[in-house]
Amino acid sequence: MNKEVIRAVKFFFFSASAGIIELLVFALLNETLHLEYWISYLCALICSVLWNFTLNRKFTFKSAANVPVAMLKVFAYYCVFTPCSTLLVRFLTGLGWNEYLVTLMNMGLNLCTEFLYQRFVVFGKSIDTNVKKAE
Numbered sequence: 187m188n189k190e191v192i193r194a195v196k197f198f199f200f201s202a203s204a205g206i207i208e209l210l211v212f213a214l215l216n217e218t219l220h221l222e223y224w225i226s227y228l229c230a231l232i233c234s235v236l237w238n239f240t241l242n243r244k245f246t247f248k249s250a251a252n253v254p255v256a257m258l259k260v261f262a263y264y265c266v267f268t269p270c271s272t273l274l275v276r277f278l279t280g281l282g283w284n285e286y287l288v289t290l291m292n293m294g295l296n297l298c299t300e301f302l303y304q305r306f307v308v309f310g311k312s313i314d315t316n317v318k319k320a321e
Contacts, residue, residue, distance in 0.1 A: 196246040197301050201238055205293050208234035212289060223279055224272050227289065235264060242304060244316070251312035259308040267296065 212230035215221045221229075239260055243249050249256065271292050278288045305313075 193246055193305070194301065197242055197304075198297070200241040200246060201297050201300070203241070204234040204238035205297075207237050208293065209286075209289070216285065223285055224276055227272065227275060227292075228268065231264075231268065235260065238300075243309070247304065247309035247312070248314045248316045249309045249312040250316035251309060256308050256312075260304070263300065263303050263307075267299065271295070 208230040210230075211233045212226050215226035215229055216223065219226075239257065243251075243253070243256060275285075275288045275292060278291075279285055
């Protein structure tokens with residue numbers, strides 16, 4: 187199998203695990219604490235991003251890039267994605283759309299755009315620079 191396909195599959199599975207974390211945190215905050223949707227969404231998103239970044243940097247992109255710089259690039263992505271997605275979810279839930287359906291739609295949009303952003307912007311020049319050499 188081609189290296190990029192394997193990379194995309196790894197990204198998908200790590201992102202799916204981050205998605206599970208996001209849904210669990212969202213459900214906990216939304217259902218037990220009854221926080222406003224956008225607050226639950228934002229907290230869940232932050233937990234998921236930290237998990238996803240850590241796993242994908244190490245195992246998917248195998249990057250030795252400067253972690254603070256890479257994280258700042260991811261932060262820049264979320265400075266655009268988060269307000270846009272938050273406005274979208276507020277709009278759609280305001281129309282009566284189911285909160286979980288909207289969350290799943292957002293997660294799909296996030297999966298596609300974040301893979302491309304991390305692949306070409308965050309880790310583009312540092313992919314496979316942290317591969318352990320055979321001794």
